[in-house]
Amino acid sequence: MNIGQAAEASGVSAKMIRYYEQIGLIEPPARSQSGYRVYAEQNVHTLRFVRRARSLGFSVEETGALLALWRDRSRASADVKALALKHVAELEEKAAALQAMATTLRHLASHCHGDRRPDCPILDEIGAGS
Amino acid sequence: MNIGQAAEASGVSAKMIRYYEQIGLIEPPARSQSGYRVYAEQNVHTLRFVRRARSLGFSVEETGALLALWRDRSRASADVKALALKHVAELEEKAAALQAMATTLRHLASHCHGDRRPDCPILDEIGAGS
DNA sequence: GCTTGACCTTCCTATCATGGGAAGGTGTAG
DNA sequence: CTACACCTTCCCATGATAGGAAGGTCAAGC
Numbered sequence: 001m002n003i004g005q006a007a008e009a010s011g012v013s014a015k016m017i018r019y020y021e022q023i024g025l026i027e028p029p030a031r032s033q034s035g036y037r038v039y040a041e042q043n044v045h046t047l048r049f050v051r052r053a054r055s056l057g058f059s060v061e062e063t064g065a066l067l068a069l070w071r072d073r074s075r076a077s078a079d080v081k082a083l084a085l086k087h088v089a090e091l092e093e094k095a096a097a098l099q100a101m102a103t104t105l106r107h108l109a110s111h112c113h114g115d116r117r118p119d120c121p122i123l124d125e126i127g128a129g130s
Numbered sequence: 131m132n133i134g135q136a137a138e139a140s141g142v143s144a145k146m147i148r149y150y151e152q153i154g155l156i157e158p159p160a161r162s163q164s165g166y167r168v169y170a171e172q173n174v175h176t177l178r179f180v181r182r183a184r185s186l187g188f189s190v191e192e193t194g195a196l197l198a199l200w201r202d203r204s205r206a207s208a209d210v211k212a213l214a215l216k217h218v219a220e221l222e223e224k225a226a227a228l229q230a231m232a233t234t235l236r237h238l239a240s241h242c243h244g245d246r247r248p249d250c251p252i253l254d255e256i257g258a259g260s
Numbered sequence: 261g262c263t264t265g266a267c268c269t270t271c272c273t274a275t276c277a278t279g280g281g282a283a284g285g286t287g288t289a290g
Numbered sequence: 291c292t293a294c295a296c297c298t299t300c301c302c303a304t305g306a307t308a309g310g311a312a313g314g315t316c317a318a319g320c
Contacts, residue, residue: 004267014268015308034315036268045257052256057231060306070253077242077250084239084252088232095228101187102221109214113207120207122214123200126182127175134296144297145279164286166297190277261320268315274308286297 006039010047020050025064057091136169140177150180155194187221 007014017037020026026046030038049070053063062083069080111121137144147167150156156176160168179200183193192213199210241251 002268013307016306018270019306032268032315034268036315049257054306055231056235056256057228066253066256069250070257073248075248076246077248077252078244078246080250080252081239081242081244084235084242088236088239091228091232091235095225095232098187098221098225098228101185102218102225105186105214105221106218109211109218112211112214114211115208116206118203118205118207120199120210122207122210123196126186126196127179127200132297143278146277148299149277162286162297164297166286184277263320264318266316266318269313271311273310275306276304278304280301280303282299282301284298287295288293289295290291290293 001039001044003037003039006037006044006047009044011051012047017047020047020060023060025050025060025067056087058087062087131169131174133167133169136167136174136177139174141181142177147177150177150190153190155180155190155197186217188217192217 001009003014003017006012007017010017012020017026021028026043028037029040029043032038046067049067050063053066054060058066065083066080069075069083105122108122108125113119131139133144133147136142137147140147142150147156151158156173158167159170159173162168176197179197180193183196184190188196195213196210199205199213235252238252238255243249
């Protein structure tokens, strides 16, 4: 399987597969005589794991830690759970921060007439600072 | 006022003040004979506006649009409100995406014993892909 | 066999916002 | 006069991703 097919099968772009290899997140695959990367089903499996971890908001570095745990059959499930819950806390913190911004801004907007007149409490408040 | 004092007074780092000037977000300030940037109270006011807009999650580019609206006394408040509400929608979308990740992951974690045994549904599920 | 087009390779560049640091000039207090 | 804090510009790094250029490879069709 060439990189394009591995990309198709895993949902990770060829560009990103090469990048993940370059930074050491995944193992360099076999090469054909002409230098093409050759992927086996196992590699695609790993790539899918990476894609799914990324889609759950894990950074590439955290994904590397998860991969190591995935491959280490002797680690305690408590280690994995701790990592996951720590990440949940970070995600919820970020979500709350964004939601707080949205709420503040929505509040400011609710005081703005939104007509043709120029006076606007949104800009007034941003300008007043806090 | 030198850049350090302007940074202190506005809450924007000296590094970022120079950067904002370089990309054209803010006007180049006056310079002293020796080439030091010299800021007036008005400049600090603008910097505070920028800091506050950034803290509400507006990108630098959007902040530039807000600044233009702020300075244009003839614009309709509806224009500002539309921009603000569009941004609110984007913020809430991002917040919801993060919260969805957190919820999924918390769900996975709830099925993990979290003890010394190695079997862990979190990694199993990430590996299984979806 | 030869051409064409799809694919692969590496390498360089960009994004966005921010910080770090080097090398060198300035300003001020002791 | 010296020390130290501050300023200047310039370059580099981050994290994850995309775009593109220049050149090699492979398979299908003529």
